[in-house]
Amino acid sequence: MATSAAARKTPTASTKATPVRAPAKAKRQKDACDLLDADHKAVKALFKDYESLTESRSRSTSKKRQLADQICKELTVHATIEEEIFYPAVRKAIKDNDLMNEATVEHASAKDLIAQIKGMEASDDLFDAKVTVLGEYIDHHVKEERTEMFTKARASKLDLVGLAAQLRQRKDELMAQEEHKVVKPVAELAAAY
Numbered sequence: 001m002a003t004s005a006a007a008r009k010t011p012t013a014s015t016k017a018t019p020v021r022a023p024a025k026a027k028r029q030k031d032a033c034d035l036l037d038a039d040h041k042a043v044k045a046l047f048k049d050y051e052s053l054t055e056s057r058s059r060s061t062s063k064k065r066q067l068a069d070q071i072c073k074e075l076t077v078h079a080t081i082e083e084e085i086f087y088p089a090v091r092k093a094i095k096d097n098d099l100m101n102e103a104t105v106e107h108a109s110a111k112d113l114i115a116q117i118k119g120m121e122a123s124d125d126l127f128d129a130k131v132t133v134l135g136e137y138i139d140h141h142v143k144e145e146r147t148e149m150f151t152k153a154r155a156s157k158l159d160l161v162g163l164a165a166q167l168r169q170r171k172d173e174l175m176a177q178e179e180h181k182v183v184k185p186v187a188e189l190a191a192a193y
C-alpha cells in the first residue's frame with residue numbers, strides 16, 4: 001500500500017536532529033604537585049632575574065638584596081609546606097624512604113645556604129656566587145621532585161587535590177608571617193619611642 005502524504009512526515013523544526021555539542025572536557029582540578037610546581041616556576045623566574053642583574057654588572061646592591069630576600073622567603077615557605085604537609089603524606093603513600101630522605105637532606109643544604117645569604121651583605125664578594133649556587137641546588141632538587149616524587153605521588157592513592165587545599169592554606173599563613181617579620185622591627189622601633 002502506498003504511503004499517504006500525511007503519513008510521510010516532513011521534518012519540521014521540532015523533529016530535525018539538533019547538533020549536540022559534546023560535553024566540555026572536565027577540567028582537571030589542580031593538585032598538590034601543580035601547586036608546588038607553580039612555586040618552582042616562580043622561584044626559577046626570580047633566579048633568572050638575579051642572573052640578569054649580575055650579567056648587567058649592576059652596582060645596584062639594593063636590587064640584589066631585594067631579589068635575594070624574595071628568593072629566600074619564597075624558598076623557605078615552599079620548603080616548610082613540603083616538610084610539614086607534602087613530604088610526610090607522600091612518604092607514607094609511595095613507601096620510598098631513600099627518595100624522601102634525599103629530598104629532606106637537599107632541603108637542609110638549601111636552608112643552610114639561605115641562612116648564609118640572609119646573613120651577608122649584598123656587596124660581599126661571595127654574595128652572587130651563593131645565590132647562583134642556591135639556584136643550581138634548587139634546579140637539581142626540583143628536577144627530582146618533578147620526575148620522581150610527583151610521578152610516584154600521582155600514581156599512588158594519595159588525595160592530591162585535598163592536599164593542595166592544605167598546602168595553599170598553610171602557605172598563606174606562612175607568607176603572612178614572613179611579611180610580618182619584615183615590618184615587625186619597624187613597629188618595635190616605633191613603639192620604643
Ligand SMILES: [Fe+2]
Pocket residue numbers: 079082103107141145
Ligand atoms: Fe623540595
Ligand SMILES: [Fe+2]
Pocket residue numbers: 036040078082142145
Ligand atoms: Fe619543591
